[in-house]
Amino acid sequence: MTAPVLSIHGLTKAYPGVVANSDVSFDVRQGEVHALLGENGAGKSTLVKMIYGLVKPDHGSMTFQGTPYAPAEPRAARAAGVAMVFQHFSLFDALNVAENVALGMEDPPRLADLAGRIREVSETYGLPLDPFRTVGDLSAGERQRVEIIRCLLQDPRLLIMDEPTSVLTPQEVEILFQTLRKLTAEGVAILYISHKLEEIRALCDTATILRLGKKVATCTPADTTARQLAEMMVGTVLHTPERSGRALGDVALELSELSVRSPSAFGCSLKGVSLAVRQGEVLGLGGVAGNGQDELLGALSGELRSAPDMVRMHGTPVGALGPMERRRIGLLCAPEERLGHAAAPDMSLTENAMLTGSLREGLERRGFLDWTKAKGFAEAIIARFDVRTPGPGNAARSLSGGNLQKFVIGREVMQRPEVLVVNQPTWGVDASAAAAIRQALLDLAAGGTAVVVISQDLDELMEISDRFGALNEGRLSRIRPTSELNIEEIGLMMGGAHDMEVAHV
Amino acid sequence: MDLSSINPILLLASLMVAATPLLLAAVGELVVEKAGVLNLGVEGMMITGAICGFAIAVNTGNPLLGVLAAAAGGAVLSLLFALLTQVALANQVASGLGLTLFGLGLSSLIGQGYQGIRPPSFPRLNIPGLSDMPVLGRILFSHDLMVYLGLIIVTAVWFMLKYTRAGLILRAVGENHEAAHALGYKVVRIRIMAILFGGACAGMGGAYISLIRVPQWTEGMTAGIGWIALALVVFASWKPWRVLLGAYLFGGVTVIQLNLQAAGVAIPVEYLAMSPYLITILVLVIMSADKSSAPASLGRVFHASR
Numbered sequence: 001m002t003a004p005v006l007s008i009h010g011l012t013k014a015y016p017g018v019v020a021n022s023d024v025s026f027d028v029r030q031g032e033v034h035a036l037l038g039e040n041g042a043g044k045s046t047l048v049k050m051i052y053g054l055v056k057p058d059h060g061s062m063t064f065q066g067t068p069y070a071p072a073e074p075r076a077a078r079a080a081g082v083a084m085v086f087q088h089f090s091l092f093d094a095l096n097v098a099e100n101v102a103l104g105m106e107d108p109p110r111l112a113d114l115a116g117r118i119r120e121v122s123e124t125y126g127l128p129l130d131p132f133r134t135v136g137d138l139s140a141g142e143r144q145r146v147e148i149i150r151c152l153l154q155d156p157r158l159l160i161m162d163e164p165t166s167v168l169t170p171q172e173v174e175i176l177f178q179t180l181r182k183l184t185a186e187g188v189a190i191l192y193i194s195h196k197l198e199e200i201r202a203l204c205d206t207a208t209i210l211r212l213g214k215k216v217a218t219c220t221p222a223d224t225t226a227r228q229l230a231e232m233m234v235g236t237v238l239h240t241p242e243r244s245g246r247a248l249g250d251v252a253l254e255l256s257e258l259s260v261r262s263p264s265a266f267g268c269s270l271k272g273v274s275l276a277v278r279q280g281e282v283l284g285l286g287g288v289a290g291n292g293q294d295e296l297l298g299a300l301s302g303e304l305r306s307a308p309d310m311v312r313m314h315g316t317p318v319g320a321l322g323p324m325e326r327r328r329i330g331l332l333c334a335p336e337e338r339l340g341h342a343a344a345p346d347m348s349l350t351e352n353a354m355l356t357g358s359l360r361e362g363l364e365r366r367g368f369l370d371w372t373k374a375k376g377f378a379e380a381i382i383a384r385f386d387v388r389t390p391g392p393g394n395a396a397r398s399l400s401g402g403n404l405q406k407f408v409i410g411r412e413v414m415q416r417p418e419v420l421v422v423n424q425p426t427w428g429v430d431a432s433a434a435a436a437i438r439q440a441l442l443d444l445a446a447g448g449t450a451v452v453v454i455s456q457d458l459d460e461l462m463e464i465s466d467r468f469g470a471l472n473e474g475r476l477s478r479i480r481p482t483s484e485l486n487i488e489e490i491g492l493m494m495g496g497a498h499d500m501e502v503a504h505v
Numbered sequence: 506m507d508l509s510s511i512n513p514i515l516l517l518a519s520l521m522v523a524a525t526p527l528l529l530a531a532v533g534e535l536v537v538e539k540a541g542v543l544n545l546g547v548e549g550m551m552i553t554g555a556i557c558g559f560a561i562a563v564n565t566g567n568p569l570l571g572v573l574a575a576a577a578g579g580a581v582l583s584l585l586f587a588l589l590t591q592v593a594l595a596n597q598v599a600s601g602l603g604l605t606l607f608g609l610g611l612s613s614l615i616g617q618g619y620q621g622i623r624p625p626s627f628p629r630l631n632i633p634g635l636s637d638m639p640v641l642g643r644i645l646f647s648h649d650l651m652v653y654l655g656l657i658i659v660t661a662v663w664f665m666l667k668y669t670r671a672g673l674i675l676r677a678v679g680e681n682h683e684a685a686h687a688l689g690y691k692v693v694r695i696r697i698m699a700i701l702f703g704g705a706c707a708g709m710g711g712a713y714i715s716l717i718r719v720p721q722w723t724e725g726m727t728a729g730i731g732w733i734a735l736a737l738v739v740f741a742s743w744k745p746w747r748v749l750l751g752a753y754l755f756g757g758v759t760v761i762q763l764n765l766q767a768a769g770v771a772i773p774v775e776y777l778a779m780s781p782y783l784i785t786i787l788v789l790v791i792m793s794a795d796k797s798s799a800p801a802s803l804g805r806v807f808h809a810s811r
Contacts, residue, residue: 054687074689090684092677093801103677104688108670 002030005158005189006051006069006082011060013046020046022213023060028158033180033190035200035221038210039233039430040402041388044193047210048160051191052084053077065157078106083151084160085144093136097146100135104150121152125179141172148179159183160191163428165199177203195430197226211235230431249279250314252450253300253331253419258310258319260299262474268292270299273476275469277419277450282441284465284482285454287494292474293454294336297423300452301333302326313419327359330418334409336427336454338401342408345397349389352396353378353411360415377414385410386436402429406437413440420444423454438464458490470494511764517644521652522718524756526551526710526727528655530734531741531748532662533706538738539666540699541679541802545601546586547707548731549608554579554708555715556612559624559722562712568627572651572712579708580701582608587700591693594806609725619722627651627717651713656749658706663745675699679800682807692807707731733782740789743799747792755785 004027013021021043028034038044049055051062053071062069064080071077074084091100098115102108109117115131122129127145135146144164151159165173180190180203194200200207201221209217209232217232231237258273270292277283287293298304299311301323308317313331323333335341343352354374358364363374378392385406389399396404409425425441426434442464445451454471455461461468462482469479470493477493530547537544557578562571586604589595627649630636635646666672675695678685682692710730715722733755741747758781766777 053689074687078689086687090681090687092680092684094680094798095673095677099673102670103673103685103690 002032003066004028004063005030005065006191007063008051009061009063011047011050011057011062013043013050013055013057019213021050021057021210024210024213024215025060026208026215026218028189028191029206030157030189031184031187032205033184033192033203035204035207036191036193036210037197037200037207037229037233039432040400042210042233043213044210045162048084048162048191048193051077051158052082052160075106078104078154081155081157082160083154083156083158084162085147085151085164086162091135091143091146094134096132096134097129097138098131100146101131101150101153105154117153118149121149125149125152125182126175127179141175144172144176148176152183156188158189158191160193162193163195164192165194165196173199195428197221197229197431200229201226209233233430234432236432248281249448251276252279252314253277253452254312254315256310256312258299258306260295260304260306262292262295263298263304267295268474270295271474273471273474275476275479277452279418279448279450280445281467282445282451282453282465283479284461284468285452285471285476286456286458286461286468286490287471289456291471293423293471295474296471297333297335297421297454300331300421301335302331324359327356327415330360330416331421332356332360332412332415332417332419333421334412334423334425336423338404338408339397343396343404346395348395349382349387349392349399349407350375350378352407353381353392356411357415381407381410381414384414385440386433402433405429406433409437409440413444417444417449419450419452421452421454424456425453426455426457426460434460458487468493510768514640514643516760516764518648519760520753520757521644521648522756523759524752525652525655526713526718527730527734527737527755528659528749528752529651529710529713530707530731531737531752532655532659532745533703533710534734535738535741535743535745535748536662536666536675536706537699537703538803539679539743539800540675540696541682541800541805541807542590542696542700543597543601543804544583544586544604544700544703545598545735546583546604546608546731547703547734548727548729549605549611550579550582550704550707551608551711551714551727551731551734552612552725553582553608553711555711555727556616556619556722557708558712559619559715560615562624562716563619563622566625568625568716569650571624571716572709575708575712575716576705577708579704579706579711581704582611583700583704583707584697586704587697590806591697591700594808597804597806605731613724616722616724622722624716624720624722626720649717651709651717654709659745659749666745676800679802682802682805686807696807707734710734733785736786737789739799740786740793742793747789751785751789754788755781758784 006028009025011021011024024047036044046055050057053074053076069080071080098111098118101118102111102114108114118129118131127149129142129145129149135143164176184190192204204221207219207221208215211233221229254276256274258270260270262269268291273296275283295304299306302321303323306319308319311319313329318326339345344355350371354363354369357377361377363370363377375392381387382389382392387407388403399407405428409422412420425437429437438460441451441453453461453465465482467479468482468485470477472494530551534544534547554575558571558575561574562568582604586600589600590597629647629649632646636642666676674690678690678692678695686692711727714726719726737748737751741751762777762780766774
């Protein structure tokens with residue numbers, strides 16, 4: 001076995017009211033990809049911040065390449081050979097690639113020389129990038145390349161990556177993995193944080209699992225199933241969402257030949273989408289992102305209006321109604337983008353609960369707001385969905401992504417919808433919270449609600465939906481019962497080959 | 506009406522003089538805003554600089570010491586703003602407006618007893634050879650030191666922002682303070698330094714009015730130049746050369762309209778008096794139609810814990 005690059009002994013960090021890390025010890029060896037796993041709030045971010053010098057540990061010590069290591073600031077960490085790719089990219093939109101790279105270096109060469117080195121490194125590792133493009137114009141994958149190249153130019157011995165694949169397309173993930181394997185072959189150690197267990201099983205050599213700030217296990221991901229990993233993170237046997245056999249009721253939501261122009265220049269207009277969802281049914285809609293998912297959610301929530309007859313609730317035309325009128329009759333939606341669409345980032349959870357719940361929960365009387373009741377509603381959501389926050393007075397922005405997701409889904413579920421439409425309900429949420437959200441959706445369906453789940457997670461759709469359809473370039477495939485589908489057929493549906501498969505069957 | 510009484514050479518020469526206070530204040534504010542801080546207290550810092558410079562120049566008899574005192578006065582006042590917004594995390598707009606009101610009051614307090622006094626005159630630069638050139642010598646090379654200092658500061662700011670690492674870091678802090686912090690840059694320290702620089706520049710701009718342009722002390726004598734400087738930075742799209750252009754345009758129209766008034770042109774005085782403001786803003790609005798935009802973190806409160 002190779003020597004450890006980084007050894008951590010008994011690291012402890014407490015914040016007022018919460019112990020983020022308690023006595024954590026592990027080694028990261030040369031040339032390995034070491035996964036750091038844990039639920040939202042398990043202390044992964046605090047731990048890597050200590051390694052990168054952004055946070056000082058209360059107790060414990062670190063050894064880096066055999067010498068004691070206690071970085072006072074990121075500069076010291078970089079000088080020692082530790083580099084980090086952040087979860088939320090730490091890039092400057094108005095500056096160009098070379099300037100962004102220069103800002104992350106201790107002693108950058110002149111801009112022209114730097115541009116040459118960026119080209120060189122980007123070619124070596126298969127990450128094409130033009131040093132003089134403005135970062136604000138780049139795609140998510142390209143922006144991540146900027147971060148990675150910034151790290152690579154400093155010849156790091158340890159590269160920390162915080163959820164690097166959450167914003168990437170599958171093709172971009174593949175390119176990233178090739179780059180990482182090339183790096184480990186050169187002896188660089190990688191500390192890799194992710195929620196995607198299958199990804200970790202494919203990429204990582206070792207995994208350290210944190211739970212509530214403590215290390216609970218170290219294992220070899222390839223020899224462990226994703227389920228075992230998830231159970232170690234949660235500490236209990238993972239609850240698989242169960243659906244109770246139920247009789248379906250009448251058609252609750254019906255779309256007939258729904259066509260809506262996308263409001264965004266880069267969006268995808270809906271073209272003749274027809275579907276019907278019955279009471280107590282879960283309809284799953286898959287498809288690669290950007291094929292009309294956002295537009296479909298908008299057309300259902302009332303943000304995009306259509307001809308009245310295109311959308312019907314219990315037979316009543318609602319296509320021309322706005323979001324509030326649709327809420328009144330029980331058509332509720334939870335959009336994908338948590339910060340800014342589903343929730344107002346700088347408003348408290350109570351205020352956010354008021355924003356969509358005022359009508360159905362009776363939080364307003366003749367135009368006056370009942371804050372006591374709204375607070376009670378927010379507290380009920382927090383309690384039932386295990387949202388981890390000090391209280392409903394905290395700003396939505398202060399919650400971690402997974403916790404906020406639980407809140408915005410819970411907020412709609414608790415309003416007893418007749419029809420609930422959710423887009424990416426478990427995006428960026430850890431395994432146990434995802435299971436809880438899925439269970440809540442199934443429970444809702446068992447109570448007679450019609451549920452439409454739009455998601456890119458096929459496993460999720462297979463697990464909870466009764467019937468499945470795929471969006472492709474704004475068109476909907478034929479909808480088929482999930483039980484008679486296999487992955488290959490789903491792939492064909494997502495690719496837009498709707499009619500061919502009918503011919504095969 | 507007698508337009509022949511207007512001497513074009515003198516007109517161009519006095520344009521540079523008229524523009525200098527605005528130029529100094531605006532280029533200081535440009536650096537502050539590039540660091541992501543919106544300091545609306547420019548007017549207050551200018552008037553404080555005006556009286557500090559005036560008082561010290563009168564008491565010591567040395568106008569250069571007066572300019573230094575003006576820079577120090579403006580910087581000390583801006584330090585108050587820095588403490589409020591960077592340490593106590595107060596709202597920048599409210600603090601800036603408060604700073605202007607405070608500066609106006611403080612300056613009248615200090616200024617009691619200085620009304621009606623003439624300050625020592627400022628030495629005019631005489632460059633052998635250059636100053637004696639016909640036409641150009643009078644327009645470009647026989648001004649006081651401060652006119653050239655203003656131009657040097659603009660050039661230095663442009664060079665620093667564009668070509669140096671310090672400038673890159675300053676822009677980065679103004680663009681995305683969270684990312685700059687994550688990379689280990691001291692956001693608060695950099696911003697406080699920028700605010701102090703802006704205060705010193707505004708103070709010198711104020712002293713230029715009280716020591717050279719007018720030269721005497723009257724309450725509220727900056728007469729809104731600080732607000733014009735703020736607008737100039739925005740309409741100049743945060744670019745130093747455009748600030749220079751805008752300031753000279755403003756100075757030029759001011760001088761022309763004064764000359765026209767003196768020559769008795771048949772346009773109401775009110776229209777002439779408003780023309781510098783209108784023309785400067787109009788030209789800069791047209792120029793700022795390109796895509797360049799404000800520093801992304803401008804006016805946002807930064808707290809390191811998040």
